[in-house]
Amino acid sequence: MDFPFDLNALFPERITVLDNSLSAGRKAHGRPDPLLQISSVIDELGKASSKAQQLPAPITSAAKLQANRHHLYLLKDGEQNGGRGVIFGFLKVGYKKLFLLDQRGAHLETEPLCVLDFYVTETLQRHGYGLELFDFMLKHKRVEPEQMAYDRPSPKFLSFLEKHYDLKNSVPQVNNFVVFSGFFQSRSVVQLRKVHPKKPEGEIKPYSLMEREVVREEQRVLPWPFVHPAGPPHSPPLLPSSPQSRSLSVGSSPSRALLRPAAAPRTPFSQLNDSCRAKRTSYQGLVARSNLYSRHINSRDLGQLLVEEQNPLKLPDHILKARLCPFRHVPPPRKIMFRSRPP
Numbered sequence: 001m002d003f004p005f006d007l008n009a010l011f012p013e014r015i016t017v018l019d020n021s022l023s024a025g026r027k028a029h030g031r032p033d034p035l036l037q038i039s040s041v042i043d044e045l046g047k048a049s050s051k052a053q054q055l056p057a058p059i060t061s062a063a064k065l066q067a068n069r070h071h072l073y074l075l076k077d078g079e080q081n082g083g084r085g086v087i088f089g090f091l092k093v094g095y096k097k098l099f100l101l102d103q104r105g106a107h108l109e110t111e112p113l114c115v116l117d118f119y120v121t122e123t124l125q126r127h128g129y130g131l132e133l134f135d136f137m138l139k140h141k142r143v144e145p146e147q148m149a150y151d152r153p154s155p156k157f158l159s160f161l162e163k164h165y166d167l168k169n170s171v172p173q174v175n176n177f178v179v180f181s182g183f184f185q186s187r188s189v190v191q192l193r194k195v196h197p198k199k200p201e202g203e204i205k206p207y208s209l210m211e212r213e214v215v216r217e218e219q220r221v222l223p224w225p226f227v228h229p230a231g232p233p234h235s236p237p238l239l240p241s242s243p244q245s246r247s248l249s250v251g252s253s254p255s256r257a258l259l260r261p262a263a264a265p266r267t268p269f270s271q272l273n274d275s276c277r278a279k280r281t282s283y284q285g286l287v288a289r290s291n292l293y294s295r296h297i298n299s300r301d302l303g304q305l306l307v308e309e310q311n312p313l314k315l316p317d318h319i320l321k322a323r324l325c326p327f328r329h330v331p332p333p334r335k336i337m338f339r340s341r342p343p
């Protein structure tokens, strides 16, 4: 990817690490970094990456990088474009608080380093540049690939991880993050903490809502049974057949299938995707839904809920209430206290 300015002046090294200051470290010829040019490089790369991944909007931009404590690794070749250089690709990582399930299905609170976005320009893919970026990041962050979490990795990225790092056995999750079996063995690194089953009452948030999700949240249709003819103004629904409506976090409603795009030609990658999805949907869908309800109902009710899911009319009132507004705080019935008046 080339630009109408000298990339070598902006990014003196072959791989540059950018943080929220958008500064490339060394100042070009003693001048402050030209922020506008650096921003336009990041924005263009973000757009190209989102297009390559068929995301509805870029998840990487200069503004987002400034607003978060992420690191972006930029790979360039300084010789091309008449000596002004071209950008080959980028990798964005950052720490995220995630609730993850270990191999035994126990909920753990973790804060691993996550791969959030990764892109090598189309004509240069499969030339080893992705590996060069990834290896650089691993050394810079002093982390092993199995200690990281991957935000909805694309089939190409999954293939990349398997080929270069032998990462293939993922532990199914109810959110969009993928972790591999070694993840839960390196406990000290990922700071695992068992999540207490009884959480204090509070606002209920969707499970690990992340950037990719936020982009989709803005465009998604509310799932059954929360569909309402007059939806909230900030959630304009996408047509079910829209190519942009990629599947949301696993474990939403029974009508999720309706939100999927019209059947596309099947490729080995889509089959891989489908098999991953199938593994997660049945049991984990229930776990995800139970997460939404569990603050309002006890474990006996939960069992009943899971069994009677297909027939919501049979559910007791308080469960129905919890189902109808899972994202809203439903206060428990207030205790009426009778106090005797002071004499």
Ligand SMILES: CC(=O)SCCNC(=O)CCNC(=O)[C@H](O)C(C)(C)COP(=O)(O)OP(=O)(O)OC[C@H]1O[C@@H](n2cnc3c(N)ncnc32)[C@H](O)[C@@H]1OP(=O)(O)O
Pocket (backbone or CB within 6 Å): 049, 052, 053, 115, 116, 117, 118, 119, 120, 121, 124, 125, 126, 127, 128, 129, 130, 131, 132, 150, 151, 152, 153, 154, 155, 156, 157, 159, 160, 161, 163
């Ligand atoms: C969490 C996330 O960021 S998910 C988003 C990941 N990004 C994308 O999917 C965007 C499009 N893809 C890309 O930009 C690149 O393919 C990347 C970043 C995934 C990998 O970068 P590359 O420079 O191609 O990787 P590199 O050359 O080091 O490794 C090649 C291996 O990656 C995988 N790979 C890369 N491109 C492809 C492809 N088009 N088809 C299938 N596998 C691919 C393969 O395992 C390949 O090995 P192989 O050629 O022997 O089959």
